[in-house]
Every structure is written in structure tokens, then in C-alpha cells.
Amino acid sequence: MSSTERNAKGHERSRPKVRSHTQAAPSQRTRAADPARLVAFEVLRAVSGEDAYANLVLPKSIRKHRLDKRDAGFATELAYGALRGQGTYDAILARCVDRPLEKLDPAVLDALRIGAHQLLAMRVPAHAALDQTVGLARAVIGAGPSALINAVLRKVAARDLGEWTALLTEGDTDAIRRAAIEQSHPEWIVRALRQSLVAHGRSVEEINDLLRADNDAPVVNLVALPGLGDLDEARAAGAVDGELVADSALFSAGDVGRLESVRAGTTRVQDAGSQLVARALAELDLDGVTPDEDGVEKWLDMCAGPGGKAALLAALAHEKGAVILANEPAPHRAQLVRQALDAVPGETWNVRTGDGRTVAEDYPETFDRILVDAPCTGLGALRRRPESRWRRQPSDVGELGSLQRELLLSAVDAVKPGGVVAYVTCSPHPAETKAVVADVLRQRNDLELLDAGAALDAVSLTGSLGAGHESTAQLWPHVHQTDAMFLALVRRKI
Template sequence: MSESGGNAGGRGGSGSGAAGGGQNNSGRGKGGPRDSSQRNAQGRERNRPSQRSFTENAPAQRTRRADPARLVAFEVLRAVAAEDAYANLVLPSRIRHHGLDKRDAGFATELSYGALRGQGTYDAILARCVDRPLDQLDPAILDALRIGTHQLLAMRVPAHAALDQTVGLARAVIGAGPSALINAVLRKVSAHTLEEWLELLLSDETDETRIASIRYAHPEWIVRALRQSLVAHGRSVSEINDLLDADNAAPVVNLVALPGLGSLDEALEGGATPGELVEGSALSSGGDLGRLASVREGSTRVQDVGSQLVARAMAAVDLGTGTGSDGAGERWLDLCAGPGGKAALLGALARQQGATLLANEPAPHRAKLVRQALAAVPHEIWHVRTGDGREVGTEMAESFDRVLVDAPCTGLGALRRRPESRWRRTPKDLTDLGPLQRELLKSALAAVKPGGVVAYVTCSPHPAETTAVVSDVLRKRDDLELIDAGAVLDGVSLTGHLDAGHEHTAQLWPHIHSTDAMFLALIRKKA
């Protein structure tokens, strides 16, 4: 990796990110003597000639503007850090604001998500390159350093381009002074590959959790939590590195055509491939999915295959004799419906089976999103209620045949799609969410008819949010029984064997199924 810079190449201009610069044509290179011919009789320097020539390393020739794709990534990281925003919500709006084409949008997406995913590892590296604790740096400077580090260590960006363009970004949006610091630090980062840095960082480490935390960029408490989760769901703790690695893979965009309403034809013609796990799904290479008519209409949606599977499982489970197990006349409830992805799929399935759906969401702005998600489903099939899900069991006791409780959780199963979550969540969240999860499940069980089924779902494999919640509720009642959720998932999958079941509950995994880590328990209220 060159220390002297050169053409930035690749993305957005030329110049060098070098701190010092080379010799210029006026003879004043780094550390060189001044040209005495420019001095007058008193020894003062005369005005410079009107015409000067520069090498690429001259300060005036370095990039001083922010490349739009890198600027988008910087703005995303700033919004996540300063405003507690979600990257997947901020990124599309910034891409549109800056008018990025498909190529630049892809670059901005990888740079944003990659810098957020790798933050723990990159911060450990940066701590070796900065002469003060990282928490003493201006947060904007630290975000710029993370962006530069990801380009240098994990993207196919030439080192000189990564340096030049990151320094140019800093000059444009932070200032000339900080840009010098960023330039110096990133030059130190560029001295080693990622694997060389990991060897340096981990050479004296013996704690396995600490090693995994740095190598795979997960907080130590999450490494321990995921180890515990593997064991709780009947898998080997030796899978932990594969699971952590899967969290760091850029996720493929999953599509679902709402049954009986949507079509994947346009997506498949545009390069998407049919999904291998569930009917009516496809895997897309990304791009502007809004160009697809069915996506604009809402009849084809972006939804993780794991979410598709658990929704289909709730709709498919056999309710037994005398309960209208063919679905005709049934009433379904999505107790925690926002923002509406599973509700839309359930609405389409309810239409096919002659059922109706009530989608409940406590937050008005999220209830609006649910209505938008359901817009492609005939309106006589569904209704949206804005209210506390914990009250539904009392207000509408034993009114529903099937109830989905997609409970608020830590989201530890979706870290690949929500890269900032791993740094935002804390162990306290597990404690805080536990009572709410139990109250919502109890409300659902009160709202379901005898003979009906409640599907308890979380996008987290942690036992505190999954098996512990279910066992706590079932332990206190004798009118409930677990249905084999693994067998039901197998029945709605294309493979017929997902290897997700354990002790009548089911757990999907990124490293096994290439889905989010969705948990499913199916609880029947005895007739």
C-alpha cells in the first residue's frame, strides 16, 4: 500500500490522502530547502510566481469534496449514532436525496452496513492507531475513521482511493484540522491487512469469548448469549463461530408474493432466483425493487424467509375437529402487527382460507404502516385496531381461532439485517422485555378460543425471550399444550425437513437456514 498516494482512482476524483506530500516544482518538498531566488535583498520571500505546477501530493490538489456514496454512508452512521436511528430506514432516503445510481447505491449500502457491522473490530484496530481513548474523539471523526477502515480492510477499494476519498469527505463535512488526523490514523490502519490486524490484536488473548468478540465484531455479552441460545435449542456450542460469521454476511433480499394476489414473474425476469425454503418466495440481488410494479402495489413484498415460514405455520396448523380446521369462517388475530409484514402475508392467507384478520398495533404511526402493508389485500378481509395488545384478551376473550404474537424482543436473531442493533442492545433489554412478552402471550391465550392455537414468535433465539417465556406461562395452566412446531414448519417448507425443532418448539438459524433466527412455539388451548 503506497505511502505517497497517487491517483484516487475508482470513485470520485484524483489526489492523495498523504499527510506530507512530495517535492513540488518550486523546490519546496517535504523538509527541503527554500528556493533563495524567491527572496529579496532584505531576505523576505517575494510573491510567488503566478503560474505554479503541482504534483499529485500537493495539498491544494487533494480531494476537498465529499464523494456522494461515501457521504451517504457517513450520514447514515451519524444518524445511527446521534439520533438513535435505524440504518435500514435512513439509508434509502439518503440514497434518494443524493440521487445515487444503482452502482453508487450498492457501494453506499455495503459501506454503511459494513462499517456498522464491523464496528467492534474496527474500533479495536483504531485504538492501536489513535493516541487517545476513542471516546475522547469527536463522534463524527470516529464515524469517518470507521468508514475509512472498512474500505481499507474489507472492500475492494484501492488503498490510495480509500484514503484520499475519506480525507476529502472529512475536509468537506468536518473540517481541515480533523482531516489531517483522519489521514494520519488511516495510514497506520493501511499498514496491515485485516487478518494481520487480528493476529496482532489477539496474539496475547486466551479468553474465547473475547477472541470471538473481536474477530467477529459482536459485543462479548452477545457472544455469550448466542452460545447459550445454541445449547438451549439443542444445537452444539461449537457452531458459535459459524453463527457469528453468518451475522456478518451481507443478507440477500428475500421477496414474497402474497398468495393469490402477487406474482414473482417480474422479479424473476429481473434476475431474482426462486426461494428454496418456502413457496412463493424469491431471492433478489437487490437494486431498486421499487421499479417492480408488484412491489409498488404491495402484492410482492420484501420479507425474510424466516418470517414467511412462521406466518405460514400459524395459518397451516390443524386446529382439530369442530373448530373449522379448513379455515372457513375463522377469525385470526395478529396481536403485535406493526409494521405489517407478517400481517400482509396472513391477510392473503386468510383470504384464501375464508378467514378474516384483525391486526392490532398500539402505536398510531405503526398502525398506519400496517394499513399500508395490508392495502393489497381486499379490505373486507382485514381490520386494524390501534390499542394495547395486553388488553385484547380481556376485551375480546375467546374470540379468535388463530393468534400470532410476534413479540417485541431484542432482535438478536436479525443482527445481519440490523447491524447497529448489536451495539445498541444491552443485557438490560432482556430483563426489561421479559414481563411485556409474558403479558402479551397471556393476553393472546385469553383471546383464543378453546381448540384454537397461539403462535408465539420472536426474532431472537435467546432462551430468556423464547423457551423461558413459554414454559413460564404453560407451567401455571393445565388447559394448554405445545404442538410440535418443528413438524409444522417442515410441513410448510419446500424441503420438508428444516431440522429446526427441539422439544416441540422450533428455532431457525442464519448459519443453518440462511434466515433470521426466528423462534416459534405453537400453543393449543384445549377444547
């Protein structure tokens, strides 16, 4: 058939071109929201609009929309990927929108981020990414915004991610700005992580490896509570044994909540880095500590909520005939701690609801071992909590610093002579790690640092993690495939 036809006057005219999938007539366009994309959109809206945490919102939304395993995996990748890539995607979108992004309806911006991630970082055909994202917008935002979203995403689709980042960084010789765009981190965090690498004895040249590790989807880490749980069910469901720490496994076979052992609390989701620091404290030899009359060691988890490390410590305490007090200031989080500890025999543990800074007033020189898992910026867990990188501000570091020092000072007053305090943060920032410990050591003449790197090696399956530096230890996502956990072991001299 000819591609032309004649009009009434006999002149040839072009036949209308067949519409592409993304240019479909209004009657042909997708009008319903795909459930998996709707889940991802709901997660982004809760995160940006309600300051929610993605890891709490996502499972609820998946269950609400009854996604099967495949769609749940797609929704998870889309939601977390859009959150991780937000900095890069926003820079790209700013080139494609005719107004500042802050002038857009937040729901429209979240839809654009979802579309950008599909187009630039997922194996989704461009026509499907466009059609489904526009259909989602039409269903949940409105017809008007959907037209804008369609136009913007068509501009985004004109280049691949490499071409976009090259365009955005063209001519820029500032390594920090380039890394911020290419690896989707705020500039201040790139700068802080560079400083952190150097402070903990590593090369600044590792920064791009570290930032890329932050953007990798982490595998779910499991721990079977020693003496109480096992990994048989998890292995049968596809888990493989962890290579860093005993009683651990890596699970990538879908919803871990379907495991009965997880529901019972004897197997828990916990990063291997958290497992290592808890075991390092529990297994440390305490020489010269005067035992109580009952001969029972007393342990304290000073900042216990929501209870993950407390549960592992309690199980280890139960094995060793020790007892543990779990302290948490927020009543609702204290209840979460009780729930986490429920799998451990009740004679082993107790929960105190109160400020950790006052523990020493009630329990002076009482405990053999104390864990201070201090509130911090969480810069070491950006791969698991990608929204944190966009919420945190440089001022948070200073504001948390005074609390961290006060908690550590309270702990060294509550520990017995000869006892040990493990100061832990899920952040490698030197202002939250080495500086806090150094300041407390300067204020007291009865404290000394033990070799935290050796303590981690002693409880690791590898026997040589290489995490130690100047008596403290720092784990890294790009080196150990864990969160960036910091550990200092402070001993109170006898």
C-alpha cells in the first residue's frame, strides 16, 4: 500500500503516522495504576510527604496491594532505586522541566523520579516506563499533571544515564561535585565520607567505591539467636550461610517475614556489622573484674531500641549465665525492645524506660559490659536507608555530638572498674566516632582503649577483617559488605 493518498484536489498528502505506544490516542492510553508502580509511588509519597521510613512503609504497601513475589521485587527495586538515585534524577529533571523543581507538586515530582529510574536504571522498555508512569499519574494525580509528566519523561528518555551524567558534569573539575552527581549523594556527605576514610586509615581514592556500595541493594542479613534459633528453615528457603560471622545467613529469596523462625523471633534480620560489634563485646575477656556475690555478670544495652542488638546480646548473655538490662528512653520503642527480647528466657533480661544519661545515677559502677549504640547520623547505613542521605544536614553531626559524649560518660560511670564499654555508631564520620572517644578519654584518667580491631577479628569467621586503626575499628560497605559500623572498646581501669 502506498504511504501517500490524494486529497480532494488530487494533491498527494502524507498518511498519518502510526502512533507510538507513548503517543497513543487518549482512548488507548493506560488509565489504571499498575499495582507495583503504585506501591513504589506510595512509598515515595510517604517518605517525602510524611518523613516516613521506606523500610517500614514498603512491606505494608506490598501487603495492602497483595503483590506476588515478582511484583513485590519490582516495587522494591523501583522504590529504593528512585530514593537512592534522587540526587542524580533531580539534576536531570531540572534540565527537562521549565520551572524550578520545588515549584512542582510534590506528587508530580515523585512520579517523575519513579519514571526516571525506570528509564535510566531498570531493564524496563522505554515505552512501558512512559506509558505506565503516565497511567499511574493519570489515576492518582490527574489528567493535567499526567501530560506534564509525559512530556518531561520523553525528554529524560532522549539520553541514557551515562550521557546525562556526562552532560551534567561537563567541564566541572571539582571531584566532590562530580561524585555527588554521578553517585547521587549530597556534596556534604561526599566530603564527610572522604574525611572518614582518611580518619580511619584508608585511602581517599576509595570514595567512589564507597559511594557505589551505598547505591547497591543490600542482601538481607539474618542471625539465629545463639542457643535459641537455627538457620535450617532459612537455608531450606534459599538462604546461604554468611561468611563473616557465626549463626548468620544471607537471604535473597523474597519476603523474610514468611519464615516461621523470623516470626517467632529466634531468627532476626540484622546486618552482619551489628552482629560483629555485639559479639565482640560479649566475647571479650575481662581480666581483673571483681564478680558480684552471686557471680553473675551484669550487662547493659544503654540505647536498646528497637531491640536488634539487645536480642543478640541477651541470647549471648543467656548462654553465659549473665543478665542484661536494656534501656530505652522512648516508651513506644521500649515496647519494641520487649517484643524483640521475648524470644529469650525472661530471667535473662529486663527493660528500663529512661534516659541513658541517668543510668549511672541509678546503677553506679554496676555493669561488667555496656553497649552504647549511640544515636548518630546513620551515614553508615545509607544503602539500607537511602532516604537518610536527603534528610540529614551537616548541622546534625554537631547536634548529636554532645548527646554521644554524655551517653559515653554516663556509661563509664555505670561500668565496674575493669569492665568495658563498647561505643558503637552506624556512622564513620570522625566527629561521631574518634573525636567523641578522644574527648571522653581526655576528661578521665581512669580509662583506656582496648584493641577493637583484634576484638572483631576474634569473633569473625575470617579471622582478619582489617578493620582496626589506632585501637578503634571501622567496618565499610565496600570492603566488608556491612554497614559502616564503628567500634571503640573503652575499659575502666582498676
